[in-house]
Amino acid sequence: MLYRPQNEEGQGLVEYALILVLVAVVVIVILTLLGPAIGNVFSEILAAFQ
Known part of the structure; x- marks a missing residue:
């Protein structure tokens, strides 16, 4: 029989x-x-405004 805590x-x-740790690692x-x-x-976006 298996042990069940x-x-x-x-x-x-x-x-x-x-x-949460896995998601953080993937994002990094x-x-x-x-x-x-x-x-x-x-x-490029900033250069377009100038």
Whole structure:
């Protein structure tokens, strides 16, 4: 028979924290890869107004 812990009070909070960390890592990677391209777009927009 498998062991099933009886005290699972913090399980939901830990799962939400892990999801939040995963989302943060994905956002950081995307911004690192696309950062220069996004900066160029904003520079072109600002140059168009001048």
